[in-house]
Amino acid sequence: MSLLDDLLDLATGSSCLGCARPGRLLCPQCRAGLAGEAFPAWPSPTPPGMVTPWAAAPYEATVRELVTGHKEHRRFPLASPLGELLATAVAAATEPPRGPLVLVPVPSRPGTARRRGYAPTETLVRVAARRLRAAGVDVVVACLLRSRRGVLDQSGLGAVDRSVNLAETMHCPSRRLRALAVRRPLARVVVCDDVLTTGATAREAQRALEAVGVRVHAVACVAATPRRNPPGRPRPSRPLSGGVL
Numbered sequence: 001m002s003l004l005d006d007l008l009d010l011a012t013g014s015s016c017l018g019c020a021r022p023g024r025l026l027c028p029q030c031r032a033g034l035a036g037e038a039f040p041a042w043p044s045p046t047p048p049g050m051v052t053p054w055a056a057a058p059y060e061a062t063v064r065e066l067v068t069g070h071k072e073h074r075r076f077p078l079a080s081p082l083g084e085l086l087a088t089a090v091a092a093a094t095e096p097p098r099g100p101l102v103l104v105p106v107p108s109r110p111g112t113a114r115r116r117g118y119a120p121t122e123t124l125v126r127v128a129a130r131r132l133r134a135a136g137v138d139v140v141v142a143c144l145l146r147s148r149r150g151v152l153d154q155s156g157l158g159a160v161d162r163s164v165n166l167a168e169t170m171h172c173p174s175r176r177l178r179a180l181a182v183r184r185p186l187a188r189v190v191v192c193d194d195v196l197t198t199g200a201t202a203r204e205a206q207r208a209l210e211a212v213g214v215r216v217h218a219v220a221c222v223a224a225t226p227r228r229n230p231p232g233r234p235r236p237s238r239p240l241s242g243g244v245l
């Protein structure tokens with residue numbers, strides 16, 4: 001543990017969300033362990049017509065702690081590692097790099113952002129855009145979408161209930177679209193969110209953009225709920241011989 005970690009622990013009483021080591025909220029070792037390759041994260045079942053969703057990590061272990069810490073407990077410094085992961089997902093979703101990009105954050109439910117006084121997803125998308133810009137990518141963030149009132153909290157709802165809950169709940173105010181058309185007429189558009197679960201939220205964002213003529217290139221997320229049986233990975237089979245636990 002470094003002197004800085006000692007001081008941080010003394011000042012804040014914090015510890016790493018990954019390994020519980022006293023010090024910063026994410027220690028350098030756990031942060032280094034987050035780096036990986038983004039992957040297509042198709043939910044099962046996949047909402048019909050969904051563009052390819054990319055995620056930088058499975059939604060489990062340290063990443064899950066980071067997302068919850070950032071979103072629910074307002075641990076703002078976590079926006080940095082999470083935004084970096086999102087940037088990895090966006091880069092993979094837009095490979096090979098060509099032309100400008102527009103990142104569209106999935107909107108918070110009305111009231112949620114105000115209650116929190118903070119827009120966690122938009123913040124992550126802005127961090128991701130800064131990272132990509134530093135790497136030479138021509139990218140802007142456009143908050144094109146708004147949520148209508150009456151949307152329930154998604155947690156605890158299954159895939160079907162989520163898509164019913166979200167059907168036609170987002171829209172794109174025309175003045176935002178006009179402003180974007182002037183700024184970025186030929187950009188590729190990527191819908192961004194923190195966690196992909198059933199895909200219902202991202203699919204609704206895609207629908208709302210397509211409804212006003214915006215073609216969505218991909219979805220990019222920090223993390224995705226692991227599928228029970230991902231394609232290419234065989235289902236667990238019974239061992240042929242006994243005696244193995």
Ligand SMILES: [Zn+2]
Pocket residue numbers: 016017018019020021026027028029030031
């Ligand atoms: Zn750690």
